Amino acid sequence: MDIRIQSLKFDADTKLITFIEKKLAKLPKYYDEIRSIEVNLSLLPDFENKKVQFKIFIPGNDLVVERHSSRFEDAVIDCISVLKDLLVKVKEKKREI
Numbered sequence: 001m002d003i004r005i006q007s008l009k010f011d012a013d014t015k016l017i018t019f020i021e022k023k024l025a026k027l028p029k030y031y032d033e034i035r036s037i038e039v040n041l042s043l044l045p046d047f048e049n050k051k052v053q054f055k056i057f058i059p060g061n062d063l064v065v066e067r068h069s070s071r072f073e074d075a076v077i078d079c080i081s082v083l084k085d086l087l088v089k090v091k092e093k094k095r096e097i
Contacts, residue, residue, distance in 0.1 A: 001028060002036035009043055016041075016072055023080045031087035033059055041072060054079050058090065 003024055005017055024037055038055040048068045052075035056063040065082045069075035 001034050003039070004036065005039040005041070007041040010041075012041055012072075019073060020076055023076060027056075027080070027083060027087065030084050031058065031091045034087075035059070044068065050075055052076050052079055054083060056083060056087070058087075060090075063087070063090075 028034055035057045040053040042051045043049050044051050048070050050072045051068050053066040063086050065079045067075040067078040
């Protein structure tokens with residue numbers, strides 16, 4: 001599984017990148033056919049100015065989840081939670097076919 005993390009308009013520290021990679025490492029147990037993952041981190045001008053977007057590339061279609069929060073870590077945790085549910089649904093759907 002290839003993981004690509006981009007930070008737009010700022011430099012992400014290694015602590016944040018390590019945190020994201022650690023969380024993403026758990027996703028294959030929910031769906032083992034993940035090809036690659038793109039993570040985009042950006043800053044917005046409003047109060048909850050941290051935006052995290054995950055693109056999960058799997059056979060058949062891609063999953064995109066985006067969350068905003070006052071901290072990147074909170075947005076990452078929210079995204080991972082949603083992605084787990086989506087990956088389980090995709091796996092169950094595939095099993096039905």
